[in-house]
Amino acid sequence: MFGVNLSRIYMEIARQYKCQRFDVHSDMSYLGTSPVETLIEFRLPENTQVDQVKLGKIFDKHISNVRYFNFMVENGSIYLMLHFNKKKNKFGIDYEYSLN
Secondary structure (H helix, E strand, C coil), X not given: CCCECHHHHHHHHHHXXXXXXXXXXXXXXXXXXXXXXXEEEEECCCXXXXXXXXXXXXXXXXXCCCCEEEEEEEXXXXXXXXXXXXXXXXXXXXXXXXXX
């Protein structure tokens, strides 16, 4: 996940919302060399109020090498979905590239 500063994102969420745990799930390309889509679930304590505008700014600041991302807050968790760009080089191998 080149360009996604996960440690900084986790530190910001831990500082503001007392997050103590997160899980990462990835759908890999058919070669298994790079992710196509990644889901990151940040687990929050119950009854935590999340400011979604501020959370979006945190994600904008620390995510740079994805086609697009979206997030949702549901059932005491923040779900962050990352969708990566794919291109093929002259040998037919997929690789990631940045639109930024």
